[in-house]
Amino acid sequence: MAPQFILITAPGKINLYLGVHPHGTDAEAEESGYHRVDTVMTAIDLADTIAMAPHDELLVRMVPEADFPMEQNSAYKAAIAMGEAFGRDPNFAILIDKHIPVRAGLGGPSADAAAVIMGLCYFWKIDATDPRIDAVARSIGSDVAFFLYGPPAYLSGRGDAMQEMYRPLTGTPLALVKPMNGGVSAADAYAEFDTDPVAPADIEPMLQAMRDHREQDIFANIHNNLGAAALKLSPEMADILEWLRAQDNVRAVDVCGSGSCLFAVCNTQMAAEKIALSALKDHGWWAQAAKMEKSGPFIAVG
Numbered sequence: 001m002a003p004q005f006i007l008i009t010a011p012g013k014i015n016l017y018l019g020v021h022p023h024g025t026d027a028e029a030e031e032s033g034y035h036r037v038d039t040v041m042t043a044i045d046l047a048d049t050i051a052m053a054p055h056d057e058l059l060v061r062m063v064p065e066a067d068f069p070m071e072q073n074s075a076y077k078a079a080i081a082m083g084e085a086f087g088r089d090p091n092f093a094i095l096i097d098k099h100i101p102v103r104a105g106l107g108g109p110s111a112d113a114a115a116v117i118m119g120l121c122y123f124w125k126i127d128a129t130d131p132r133i134d135a136v137a138r139s140i141g142s143d144v145a146f147f148l149y150g151p152p153a154y155l156s157g158r159g160d161a162m163q164e165m166y167r168p169l170t171g172t173p174l175a176l177v178k179p180m181n182g183g184v185s186a187a188d189a190y191a192e193f194d195t196d197p198v199a200p201a202d203i204e205p206m207l208q209a210m211r212d213h214r215e216q217d218i219f220a221n222i223h224n225n226l227g228a229a230a231l232k233l234s235p236e237m238a239d240i241l242e243w244l245r246a247q248d249n250v251r252a253v254d255v256c257g258s259g260s261c262l263f264a265v266c267n268t269q270m271a272a273e274k275i276a277l278s279a280l281k282d283h284g285w286w287a288q289a290a291k292m293e294k295s296g297p298f299i300a301v302g
């Protein structure tokens, strides 16, 4: 008998490499205003938790309560799109325990959408390789496809076309720091990028380092050419960037996706914890120690 309740852990992500290509480089990706993007992402252990059970209608709630209508929730959109793709009524109650900050570049809305897609596949016994799943993911957002696969990966196109997957960097310590208030939306960051587009760094050294699992080279090739746009939209991020770079035991620092969060790869978990605490205590920034995670969303059955 199918279970009546599942709990899905939906990890956020960081981009170890984010290369946005100025317009005019890829006609297909640029349809409807999108940019050609090459990215290497890894999941992190800062995660939302999503409880799902069959219900008499589709109901999506967040804790803390969302300040936008349910119909705009990525989890709701994913459930509707899955229902349409598979010809079924997505009548489920979905409760999202929110831990991943929004407008942070940590992929929270996309992680929630991927978790709901996986949850519905579980309830409806849909094969994970069904191509309709990938199409649903892409229709919700560029980052959703990454979460469906899980391990660190290189994606191209709009950042939604899987190219290669790599051995995870599980447990690598991170300090995440962002301004306490406000954030940067992905759409605003891309629009700002267009005012002064700069070509990305060569991705090959990063891909080769990921293939060979050479940590030192991976961290030496961390790159994000959307970061400058985020910094213009949220100037406090520049203070955080400078401060993180000056901390002890930090191997690399960059912007998380479209911001407003920044990450520091640290030598030890204690160093990451110390940096997070100092960011909060001495500067009033939002901060959290985290780790790189081996995979994307995973399901526990109740």
Ligand SMILES: C[C@@](CO)(OP(=O)(O)O)[C@H](O)COP(=O)(O)OP(=O)(O)OC[C@H]1O[C@@H](n2ccc(N)nc2=O)[C@H](O)[C@@H]1O
Binding pocket: 015, 018, 033, 034, 035, 036, 037, 039, 104, 105, 106, 107, 108, 110, 140, 141, 142, 143, 144, 157, 158, 159, 185, 186, 187, 190, 256, 257, 258, 259
């Ligand atoms: C920047 C990245 C890096 O991983 O994520 P975040 O850091 O925001 O989490 C992604 O490219 C964001 O992906 P996602 O958050 O899924 O954004 P989407 O809903 O697909 O797109 C939001 C908006 O960003 C712009 N956009 C997004 C992706 C892309 N390749 N080109 C774009 O120009 C478009 O204006 C689009 O309307």
Ligand SMILES: Nc1ncnc2c1ncn2[C@@H]1O[C@H](COP(=O)(O)OP(=O)(O)O)[C@@H](O)[C@H]1O
Binding pocket: 068, 072, 073, 074, 075, 096, 101, 102, 103, 104, 105, 106, 107, 108, 109, 110, 112, 113, 184, 185, 186, 187, 258, 259
């Ligand atoms: N499940 C969700 N969790 C959080 N925010 C969501 C969700 N679904 C839709 N949103 C909307 O997405 C916005 C954040 O989008 P975006 O800036 O692209 O995300 P990110 O945090 O990945 O940078 C929120 O302000 C909110 O309006």
